[in-house]
Amino acid sequence: MSVPVVQNEDERAAFDEVFLPHLPEAYRLAHWLTGNASDAEDIVQEAALRAFRGIKTFGAVNARAWSLAIVRNTAFSWLGKNRPKALVSISDLSATERAELEQEGLHGTRIETPEELVLLKADAEEVQEALTKLPTQFREVIVLREINQMNYRDIAEIANVPIGTVMSRLSRGRQLLMALLGDRK
Amino acid sequence: MVVSLRDNDDLQLNAYCDGELDPVSAGEFERRLASDASLKARYDRLSSLRQAVRSLPQIDLPAGLQARIRAKLDTERPSNVVVLRRRSWSFQALAAAALFGAVISGSVMMTIEQYAQRENLAGQVVADHIRGLLAPQPFDIASSDRHTVKPWFTARLPQSPQVPDLAAQGFTLLGGRVDVIGHDPVATIVYKHAAHTVSLTTLRPGQSVSEQTIAGYNVRSWSDVNFTYVAVSDLPGADLAAFERAFVAAEPSPEIK
Numbered sequence: 001m002s003v004p005v006v007q008n009e010d011e012r013a014a015f016d017e018v019f020l021p022h023l024p025e026a027y028r029l030a031h032w033l034t035g036n037a038s039d040a041e042d043i044v045q046e047a048a049l050r051a052f053r054g055i056k057t058f059g060a061v062n063a064r065a066w067s068l069a070i071v072r073n074t075a076f077s078w079l080g081k082n083r084p085k086a087l088v089s090i091s092d093l094s095a096t097e098r099a100e101l102e103q104e105g106l107h108g109t110r111i112e113t114p115e116e117l118v119l120l121k122a123d124a125e126e127v128q129e130a131l132t133k134l135p136t137q138f139r140e141v142i143v144l145r146e147i148n149q150m151n152y153r154d155i156a157e158i159a160n161v162p163i164g165t166v167m168s169r170l171s172r173g174r175q176l177l178m179a180l181l182g183d184r185k
Numbered sequence: 186m187v188v189s190l191r192d193n194d195d196l197q198l199n200a201y202c203d204g205e206l207d208p209v210s211a212g213e214f215e216r217r218l219a220s221d222a223s224l225k226a227r228y229d230r231l232s233s234l235r236q237a238v239r240s241l242p243q244i245d246l247p248a249g250l251q252a253r254i255r256a257k258l259d260t261e262r263p264s265n266v267v268v269l270r271r272r273s274w275s276f277q278a279l280a281a282a283a284l285f286g287a288v289i290s291g292s293v294m295m296t297i298e299q300y301a302q303r304e305n306l307a308g309q310v311v312a313d314h315i316r317g318l319l320a321p322q323p324f325d326i327a328s329s330d331r332h333t334v335k336p337w338f339t340a341r342l343p344q345s346p347q348v349p350d351l352a353a354q355g356f357t358l359l360g361g362r363v364d365v366i367g368h369d370p371v372a373t374i375v376y377k378h379a380a381h382t383v384s385l386t387t388l389r390p391g392q393s394v395s396e397q398t399i400a401g402y403n404v405r406s407w408s409d410v411n412f413t414y415v416a417v418s419d420l421p422g423a424d425l426a427a428f429e430r431a432f433v434a435a436e437p438s439p440e441i442k
Contacts (some may be wrong), residue, residue: 012258023254024246031244041250048254052261127237145203146238152205162308164315164400171199178234 011055018058019051022067025148029068032143033075035132036084047074062154069158072140079136089117130180138173141166194224197319202231206319213321293367306366306392307406307415313364313373314384314417323382324360325377336359338372346372346387348413349435356383356428375379376428383418383428405429409436 017025026047047070058066122130131139137159144155151181156163200206201214218225317323326337331348338345341363350358356376364373364386376383392413394406405425406415414432416425 006210015258020251023251027243027246027250030437039248039249042251045254045257049257049261052258053229121233122237124237128241131238131241136286138392142238146235147241152203162399164308164402167200168197168400170203171195174196174199174234177238178230181234181237 011052014049014055014058015052018055018063019048019067023048024065025064026067026071028147029071029143030075032131032147033072033136033140034079039078039083043075043078044071046078047071050074062157065150065154065157068144068148068150069156069160071094072158073160076136104139126181130177133180134173138169138176141169142173142177145170193318194227196315198224198228198231200319202228202235209221210320230337247301305316307394307397307404308389308399309366310364310386310388310394310415311402311404311417313366313386314382314402317362317373317375317381317384322360323362325362327360329358329360331358334358334374337361338363342370342372344372344387344389344411346374347436348374348416349432351376351428351431351435354427354435355379356431378418378420378424378428381418381420381424382418383420383425385432386415386417387412388415391415407433409433 006153010038013162023044027040027044031037031048032044051067051070054070058096077180129140134142140159141155144150150158155166159166161169197206197210197214202213206214208374219227220405262313313324326334328334328337329350330351331350335345335348338348338361341415348361349360352358356378359375359377359382361375362373363370365371366386366388369389371387371389373384373386376385389412390408390411392408394404394413394415396406397404402417403422403425404415404417405422405428406431408414416428416432418425420428
């Protein structure tokens with residue numbers, strides 16, 4: 001028996017208006033979270049399908065944050081299923097490592113002298129490599145902030161954590177990144 | 186988690202670079218930058234890092250991905266319509282199932298929403314505490330005299346809490362501030378215990394906030410007939426429990442004449 005395909009025109013129109021404009025950003029975020037183009041493409045396709053099916057749950061507030069939150073969640077569940085090793089989570093770290101990351105940073109409480117605080121001179125390749133090495137939770141907030149240029153409130157919504165956590169992860173993530181770039185030679 | 190001065194500086198430095206400080210704090214921070222060479226060096230270093238990340242080559246959307254997504258959605262059929270056409274005989278059963286499903290998922294959604302609201306409430310109170318710590322002072326009115334703080338609240342809010350002085354129990358009154366939770370201005374009393382700041386936010390009664398840790402801050406809540414109290418601090422849970430006991434024991438404080 002042939003089943004006619006019935007399109008829900010309203011849902012398609014809503015999807016086109018809400019999700020599609022953010023496709024380039026969605027792809028960029030997925031690319032940074034997975035580290036490669038084909039995984040990113042799979043995730044964006046899957047996220048688009050999820051967004052379409054859930055378009056009625058869109059609350060008409062912030063289409064960009066709503067769309068990127070779906071991409072982010074799709075990427076995390078995709079990584080968990082297909083690349084569990086790549087998904088270094090803060091909760092996977094030992095208690096000591098976690099305390100180090102959350103509280104002390106890499107250099108503890110030592111305060112560097114101005115002379116020690118040299119400006120970073122790294123080329124794009126080095127920066128990219130260092131960013132790829134960051135644990136996913138730190139990389140995520142830095143990418144959302146610097147690449148997607150979201151504000152703290154939107155980052156908190158997308159990563160589903162309080163603003164305070166966004167602030168501490170950004171601060172720690174940047175310290176880690178500086179340490180990685182500083183230690184590369 | 187003990188927030189050292191260094192930690193606060195880092196959060197503030199990051200928030201300043203990200204344009205997330207309010208104008209007053211930003212001005213304050215700029216004055217510090219001008220006079221503190223070490224802070225300025227950290228600022229320059231952070232800026233150079235941000236510049237390096239921002240100037241990474243932009244990743245472009247692969248050609249044809251949008252078309253592939255559109256094509257995939259074209260084959261996506263609204264499943265309920267398909268089912269109805271195939272099995273029109275079971276329409277009533279389906280309708281009953283749908284209704285049942287709606288009731289179940291409705292109540293689940295309500296629970297989730299309530300949970301989210303409750304967690305959100307705690308998150309907002311903690312966010313105000315953090316904002317307080319980042320501001321030049323964590324309070325709008327500085328006074329260790331409860332006879333100053335209480336009238337200050339009374340002049341600004343429809344409901345103002347008792348402001349007991351708990352210095353004898355180790356919690357020195359620092360002052361008070363008005364936080365905005367949801368859309369409601371509420372009173373927050375600020376105490377100090379050793380080097381730790383305790384924010385006690387007073388919400389309308391009958392709300393529940395579970396004991397939890399958010400962003401390294403412990404949250405403890407209790408209620409009486411007038412208010413739901415939410416205490417936030419980097420103090421250990423046991424000390425926050427002692428604070429609750431001291432506060433509850435101190436109430437009701439004598440009327441201010």
